[in-house]
Amino acid sequence: MGSPVTQFQILAKDPEKTAAFYTGLFGWTQNADNALGYRQLSTGAGRGIDGGIWPSPPEGSSFVQLFVEVDDLAATLEKARALGGSVLLPPQTLPEGDAMALFRDPEGIPVALWKPRG
Amino acid sequence: MKSVESPGEGDAADFRTLLARELARRSARNPSYSLRAFAQQLGLDHATLSQLLRGRRALTARTIEQLGEKLGLTADERSRQIAREEARRPGDGLREVVQLSEDALSLAGDGAALTILELVKVNGFRADARWVAEVLGISVDEVNITLFRLLRLGLLEMTSEGWKDRTGDAALSLDRLEAAALTRIADELQRALESGRGTHLSTTLAIDVARLPEARERLRAFRDELSSLLSGTDDVFRLELHLFPATKLKKET
Numbered sequence: 001m002g003s004p005v006t007q008f009q010i011l012a013k014d015p016e017k018t019a020a021f022y023t024g025l026f027g028w029t030q031n032a033d034n035a036l037g038y039r040q041l042s043t044g045a046g047r048g049i050d051g052g053i054w055p056s057p058p059e060g061s062s063f064v065q066l067f068v069e070v071d072d073l074a075a076t077l078e079k080a081r082a083l084g085g086s087v088l089l090p091p092q093t094l095p096e097g098d099a100m101a102l103f104r105d106p107e108g109i110p111v112a113l114w115k116p117r118g
Numbered sequence: 119m120k121s122v123e124s125p126g127e128g129d130a131a132d133f134r135t136l137l138a139r140e141l142a143r144r145s146a147r148n149p150s151y152s153l154r155a156f157a158q159q160l161g162l163d164h165a166t167l168s169q170l171l172r173g174r175r176a177l178t179a180r181t182i183e184q185l186g187e188k189l190g191l192t193a194d195e196r197s198r199q200i201a202r203e204e205a206r207r208p209g210d211g212l213r214e215v216v217q218l219s220e221d222a223l224s225l226a227g228d229g230a231a232l233t234i235l236e237l238v239k240v241n242g243f244r245a246d247a248r249w250v251a252e253v254l255g256i257s258v259d260e261v262n263i264t265l266f267r268l269l270r271l272g273l274l275e276m277t278s279e280g281w282k283d284r285t286g287d288a289a290l291s292l293d294r295l296e297a298a299a300l301t302r303i304a305d306e307l308q309r310a311l312e313s314g315r316g317t318h319l320s321t322t323l324a325i326d327v328a329r330l331p332e333a334r335e336r337l338r339a340f341r342d343e344l345s346s347l348l349s350g351t352d353d354v355f356r357l358e359l360h361l362f363p364a365t366k367l368k369k370e371t
Contacts (some may be wrong), residue, residue, distance in 0.1 A: 015259055020184050035246040037258035055259035057267070084202045086252050089269055092276035095245040104214070 003076075006114060007067035008051035010061065015053045018062075035095035062115060067112040073101045080105070093111055133182055138171055140189055160188050177203045187364045211214060215307050221267040222299035230264045232295060235274060238281045245281050272302045293369055 012018035019030050019039050030053075039053040056062055070076045073091040080103040081087060087112055088102035091098045097117030104110050141155065145151045157167040161184070169175035179200045186196035225231045233254055237243055244250075251258045268274035273295065275282045285298045337359050344357060 033257075035248070036262060037248045037251070055263050057224065057263045059224060082198075088214065088217070089266070090272070090275075092269055093278045094276060095247075097278065 003068050003070050005049065005066050005110075006069045008114065009065045009067060010041075010051065010053045010062075011056040011065060012053055012062050013056050013058070013060070015055050019053055033111075052092055065110055065112055067100075067114045069114045069116065071115070073099055073113050073115055077101055077103055123277055133177055133186070134171060134173060135189075135205060136189065139278070141171070150253075180204075192329045215303060217269060218306055222296065222303060224267055224272070225295060225299060228264055228267065230256060230260060231268060231273075232291075234261070234264060234268065234296070235283045235285060238283050240272070243280070243331075245276070246301070252319050271299045273298055330361075336360060 010022075019041075022028050022041065023030055025045065028041045028043050029037050030041055034040070041051045041053065044049055077087050079091070084106040085103045088104055089100075091099055091101040091113075093099045093107065099115040099117075101113045102110055103112055120263065135145075141153065141156050144156060153168060154164040155163040160167065166175065168328065170177060170181070182203060183196055186199060191199070234250060236252065237250065246256050249263045251261045252259065258316050265274065273283070273285050275284050285295065341359060348355070
């Protein structure tokens, strides 16, 4: 089935301001009605991918991250490590049942792994 | 006294070692076989091969691919060697240690961290950042920043059964939280060093606290002496010296 890129995520030090910027610029809509208060962005285009905004800590930086859907988070992390990446966050099951993990590729870019609930 | 030492410089199966072994094997078979001959067969000039063998020249993916093929490595073996060399690049293995150290430092000033770890044990706890934010009187963004610090440090885990405190302490204090974070960092550091080029030494010992001021002076002097010894322009390394209490027995005088 491959491992599709299913979502982008903007890590922002000022998530509110960032949400206002992108919704204002592109007409995207925001919905944070979920257990993590996660700001989901919908482009409304019907093609391409949707995204979200996550707060970046004061000592962190702002950047855009990709979410790649995989069948097995732990096995993918192990493979990432064997290929020269490193694990940033081991698999976690989020409040609504989806699971995610984070790794850094050999260039230092953080990438999210995603496994939808069910 | 308990001491630990890392393996230090690499291990026996990296690509440079394979090259050196092959040269040794050919030389043993034919005493007149030279570095120059080996270089010629690999399609390199001898100075380049010499630099590669001595670690003075970086092994790029392309070099490993080309030389690996000539040495008879399979495509899979070449890929593994490339990944391994990539992972050894300076700083890469330690990046996570830096990230975790930043997380741990941030926890010290993050009053929400302790409260969240206690809150997950309370009856009626809801695995919902909005609820946690309301209970703590902070924003959802502040909760989520703290949550991810705790998750990265392995002090909290989100499972399908709920959020679990992984600090292992029934009664948690900020000191213990910091100690748990340091343990996690030490594990990551060990992992980084095992795959890297660094050297790690540590010792846990019973001490005379009255001598701590002198010990601090000696550490400063040692840092300066080593800086002077190593000073150069080839590469950048980090030297870290830590001396800290491993117990809560008593405060220094």
